[in-house]
Amino acid sequence: MEAEAARPDRRAERAAARRRRDRRGFAIAAASTVLVIGGLTALILTSSGWPAVRETFFNATVFKESFPDVAKAFWLDIRVFLIVEVAVLALGLLVALIRTSRAAAMFPLRLLAILYADIFRGIPTILLVYLIGFGIPALANSDAEGSSTLSWLPTEPVVLGAIALTLSYGAYVSEVYRAGLRSVHPGQRDAALAIGLTERQAMRHVVIPQAVRNVGPPLLNDFISLQKDVALIAIIGVTGEAFQVAQIMASTDFNYTPLLCAAVLYMAVTIPLARMLDRWDRGRVR
Amino acid sequence: MSGTPVIAIEGVTKAFGDRGVLRGIDLEIAEHEAVAVIGASGSGKSTLLRCVDLLIEIDDGDILLDGEVITDPAADPVAVRRRLGFVFQAYNLFPHLNVIDNVTLGITRAHGLGREDAREAARATLARFGLEGREEESPSNLSGGQQQRVAIARAFATRPRAMLLDEVTSALDPELVGEVLRAVRDLKQEGVTMLIATHEMGFAREVADKVGFLHEGRLVEVGPPEQVLEDPRDPETQRFLRRLLEAGRA
């Protein structure tokens, strides 16, 4: 009797205590946010250099003037990004499949795949863009008589930049895929073979789909960095790329605000990707 | 029993490294017969079944399916597996496919049926194991017993010559064992030829025509269930059954 009467009261008490705790937690979070962000803002705004920085980096007039041109150039970044992304997904998967294959006949390919992954992950992407961007045209160059054995090589900077990015990111992504392939339980392959699939069908219909699912978040993570690294193709003379356009504007006007335009555009793509990644990751834990 | 056995295992040996797991196994399974293999954990029951389905290569001896040597290095393992059905201890359903696609994958890709025919066959097989209405669900939404019944349907949908069942109830909560055993009993009534690895003595007694006790890589005793399970001659079988009885499992 007594216990029964006491129960509703205790529940109300607990609910009240929880509400108090929540309110206090919210108040603390709000206060500390205002304090930290406000403090940092105040620190910057009151510094002696701030007026000059505002003028050269955060100039509203320059921003408005330069934004349309930078945005137009950014379209090239997006296209390069999309094409390279598709190529990277295919190349990475191919390399990962070669590396995980066990057939003896694949040995030379396996060796090549290992060399590729090791070498291209070992070279900084910016260096690779340089090497390919300037090295390939040099190979394709004709000699004094005007003939060249390698004249069929591409010399378009944008193509070379895309190739360099693909090779660099393909090496990383092949490792991501490889981890994904390893993460699929061997019982899955057994079950696929047991229902009568060939090795190849087992890979295609059972192992690869699960591997790709398992590595979705890390793949997306690599694409966030790829999206930013597209800017690197500016250094080999790709014209009309967002960073390059912004840089030229900045150096002619001695005002860096156009670079801010480019930064805002990059963020407009990478931040939604990052949010998506977070949601995906959370969904998987459930 | 007359005629060629569906499965004949002749002097099969298999070692992992220098651990001899199977050390000369002889066993025949006639048409419509259910043979149960019992034995302690690690005695090689799964290994034996996996050898028959060519999921692992045997070292020596032969395995015949309908009189044809399937362990011949020149034989095509894929064609052999298409004539057998395997049900795994841990279900091994494909988690990225829904229930019906788990069943149709083999029917379409390995047996070449069209999508609609395959779905019809799969639906009928699932219904027969009490899974109607669950076709579009993800396997992870099902209970262990339901998952194992999907796995049985997946293996049985193409009407294999024989079913290989590897401890199909050992991963299940006790209250779910019954429904899976009912599905196997159902197969037996239909006359499906089966090789069953099991820990369920009562079930082996009821369903099996023949029971073999596997110990240290050999089938030390093979015979009708009444004899092997109730009046074993081999001292190892006696010891094994006594231990099970003490553990309250028989």
Ligand SMILES: Nc1ncnc2c1ncn2[C@@H]1O[C@H](COP(=O)(O)OP(=O)(O)OP(=O)(O)O)[C@@H](O)[C@H]1O
């Ligand atoms: N791929 C493998 N590599 C090495 N050893 C293995 C392999 N598969 C099985 N074994 C070993 O072979 C022995 C028999 O294993 P198996 O799985 O066939 O036993 P089991 O009778 O099915 O046992 P359980 O009742 O626990 O399922 C075990 O000692 C196991 O460790």
Ligand SMILES: [Mg+2]
């Ligand atoms: Mg086993």
